Amino acid sequence: MRRLFDFCRHLQDRFAPKSLAAQLLCVMLLSAVVPLLLIGWLTNESTRNHFDTYTKMQTGLVERDYVTIYQSYLQEQIYAIDAEMRKVEHAVITARSQAKAILDDGALYPGRPLTLTSLGNGAYVEDHGRWAIKLTKEPSSAFPRSMLRDLALSTYLNPFFAGELDRNPNMIAMYYMHPLGGTLYYGSQSGYGRLFNGEGPITGYAFYRDALQISSSEDRVAWTKPYWDITPNGRVFTATAPIYDSSGTLRGVVAADVTVDDFVAHVLGAHFKSSDAFAFLLGADHQMMAVQRQGAAVIGQLDPEEFIALAEGNGYGQAVLDGQTKMLFAKKVPATGWYLGYVLPKERLLAGVTRSSSELAAITSKHLFHQLTLISIISFLLCTALAVLLWLRISRPLKRLDGAFHDMGNGQFRFMLKDTRIREVHRLLHSFNLMSARIGELMEQQTKLQEELEHKVEERTLALKQANDELRQRIDELTRLGNWRKKWFSHISHDLKTPATIAGGFIDAIIDGKVQPAHIPRYLDKISDRLWTINQLVQNLYDLSLLETRQTRLKPETMPVYALLERLLAKWNDPLVLKGRTLNYELPMIMDTPVTADVHYLGRAVDNVLDNAVKYSHPGSAITIQARMAPRSLLLHVSDCGIGIPSESLKHVFDSFYRVDPARNSGVPGSGLGLAIAREVLHMHGGEIHASLNENPGCTFTIEIPLEEVEPDVSQISKAPVRRNA
Incomplete structure (x- = not known):
């Protein structure tokens, strides 16, 4: 707001007229023209509103007529769509009736043997070009004779299927599905090619289950939602109906596919x-x-x-x-x-009503503009004449006032201006006389104010001194914080300096010839180990800083739990990595619940925990990995038989640079960053990591990984875990 005021003030100083006559002219012009413009604008808006009201009335009448027409047109299309869908329903219901008659009176129809060909994936198919039969073999039994008989009898439906597909262009396929997994498909060969090459019986699909919601007493079909078919037909919706025999036993399902694209x-x-x-x-x-x-x-x-x-x-x-x-x-x-x-x-x-109304409004606005222009010219001439007369009347007393201000600039405050016959100017001169007297009084008060100002300056100096003392205290606090940071860096430099010093000593010994040539490779391996230690520490510091500040972006992948565990634990199946330890697995047989995680970073967290177990356990001891399924998470327990952790140190083991053994150069290598990195990785995944003591020597680290929220499939959960030794 302040900037806008300054901008307007700048425009006034630059473009406003300097003379009184010009200013009077501008004021009078604004006083006359602005009301005229306002009246013209109001008149134009009133006219436009009138036309808008008229247009709305006409538009409403036209809109009601068109709405009635389009509603009746849309109702006709509803009847057409309804008729097309009822054709499909009639075909499915008729197919169900024929299938029921064929299956109930199978003795009246001559049977034929099925010539099945194995697909190599546990399924068998009999292909006849436009129609085919597929059977899915159960792992624990051969094909039941009842299913083979019913599928052989279902081929008598082929003439009906062919006739319906030829008559109705909306349908692309019709088929019969047996409850035990066999299927008779009638349609294009390209359609069932991928269907029969797929795994599992067709009874596992949603359109088969939708049909089972219809009881034996209902004479209707079930329509599925549009879905992407496993065949190349794209998005389809399916009409299905169950087949029950006279005893109420389910004998199968008949169905018809309609593609969304063909229907459109x-x-x-x-x-x-x-x-x-x-x-x-x-x-x-x-x-x-x-x-x-x-x-x-x-x-x-x-x-x-x-x-x-x-x-x-x-x-x-x-x-x-x-x-x-x-x-x-x-x-x-x-x-x-x-x-x-x-x-x-x-x-x-x-469009027609709007166009005619706009043209009428434009013509009316044009006439109003011409009238307002003529009135504005006449007003301009009258205002100019009045401005000149007022300027001649007012300019003389203003010149006297200008001279009085000039005298005030020279320090003369005690004088009085004479009265005039203009009331407004008289008031102005009277105010000037009062101002002159008041300025004289203010000059006397200035000295007293100056003395008070000097006293306030002294008080402000004292306040600044107190602020300076407080600032010095703040500096002392910052100094203490700097010392703490130096101490933290000393830990880092110590972990870097020790292997660097050792590596430098080996290098100097080789250069000085103190190492026999036959022993040089062994010393080079030691130097490489120390350099690897330095590089690993620097890399861990860098990675930990990125994880703690959340600068690392995860690349999550969704996969079953068993696939995730195979990728996380693949490295630890190598005995060389375990360094003489034995790795035992306790994993459920089937863990197909989906989990979303960054395999690289999650694998690094698991590697750090397992590496910690290897370092702090004795050669020949066992390390156990147990996987358990919680309601919303995967629990991975890593247990060792090592030296254990003091109870008072459990809450610190995930802190940076913390090590249980007090000596930083103990016999167990490490920088104290591995578990801190593991904790940050688990936090970024929304999980947790905990440490606990075992009843026997050693400890257990528990990694908790969140799972996708899906309903568990009870049939796919093993009763007992699988134990596997590495």
């Missing part, structure tokens, strides 16, 4: 052909099923819940898509509970 082309594309409008389908779960190509780029901006409210309400409304106002029409498809929507630009409906 045959139904939506056939009835909605406008280039600037598009139609779309929403599923009963309010998820997008299909949209015409011209609307694919903007359909994501539409709120599904608002659209559903329109469909359940009056059936039309408005929405802003891609910065444009669109008319939105909605209807519900009775057969499936889907919702059909149609979007078209609002301008398309109301």
Whole structure:
């Protein structure tokens, strides 16, 4: 606000007229022209509002007519979609009836043997070009005869399947699925090629389970949500119905696939052909099923819940898509509970009314502008004449006031200006006389104020001295902090200096010829070990600083638990890494729960814990790795039979540079950074790491890794763990 005021003041000083006559002219012009402009603007706005009101009335009438037309048009398309879906339902229900009759009266139909060919993955297939049969062999049993008989009888459905696929272009495949895993597929060979090469029975898919929700007394089909098919057909939705015999036993499921793309082309594309409008389908779960190509780029901006409210309400409304106002029409498809929507630009409906109203408003505004221009010219001439008269009347007393100010500049404060016949100027002169007398009094008070100022300066000097003392105390505190940092660096320099000194001594001994040539390789290995120690310490310091300041970015991967454990523990299967120790695994058989982690950094944390167990345990002792599944995490226990950790040191083992043995150059190598790095890595994964003492000598480190929140598959959890020795 202050900057804006200064800017306006600068413009006034630079561009405002200097003479009184010019200023009077400007004031009078502003006093006359501004009201005229305001009146003109109000008149123009009033006229525009009148036209806008008229336009809205006309637009409302036109919009109601178009809404009625498009709603009836959309209802016709609902009937068309409903009819197409009922064709598919009729085909599935008819196929179920025929399959039930064939399976119930199988003795009336001559059977035929199945000629099966192994696919090499536990499955067998009989391929006949347009149709084929696939069987999945269970690991514990051969193919049941009942399944082979039912699949052989199901081939009598092929003529019906062929006729329905030829008559209905929306369907791409029909098939019969046996409860024990066998499948009869009728469709294109490219469609079932990938299906039969897949693993597992088709009864494990969602469209098979959806059919089982229909009881034997219900005469209806189940529609799935659109999904990506395992065949090359893209996104499909499936109509399924179960087959029950007279005793109520499930004998299989019949189904028909409809591709989303074909449905859009045959139904939506056939009835909605406008280039600037598009139609779309929403599923009963309010998820997008299909949209015409011209609307694919903007359909994501539409709120599904608002659209559903329109469909359940009056059936039309408005929405802003891609910065444009669109008319939105909605209807519900009775057969499936889907919702059909149609979007078209609002301008398309109301362009004629809007254009005529804009032209009329432009003509009226033009006439008003001409009238206001003429009135403004006349006002300018009158204001100029009045400004000259006022300037001649006021300029004389102002000159007297100017001379009085000049005298004040020379130090004369005790004089009085004479009265004039202009009331306003008289008041100004009277105020000047009072000001002159007041200035004389202020000059006398200035001396007293100067003395008071000197006293305040002395008080301020004392306050500055106190502030200086406080600053000195702050400096002392900073000095103490600097000494602490030097001490911390001394630990680092000590860990760096010791191996560097040893390596330098070996190098000097070699250079001075004190080492026999036959022993030089052994000394070079020792020098390499010391240099590796220095490099490892520097790298650990660098990595720890990045982890503590969260400058490291994880690269998470999602994989099953068993795959993660194989990658984390692969290195420790080598006996050379264990240095004479024995590594025991206690892992569940199957751990397929997904886990998301950065394998590199998590592996480094596990390596640090295992390396710590190797260093502090005796050769020939055992190190045990146990994996346990908690409700929301994977627990990895690493136990050793080493020297153990004092109970008072447990809370410090994850601190930087902390080592249990008091001597920094003990017989066990290490810098005290490995467990600190492991803790930071686990924290970045949202996990934890703890240390505890064993009942026998040694300790246990527990690593907790968060898991994905999914429902566990009870059938895939082993009853007993697998023990494996490395």
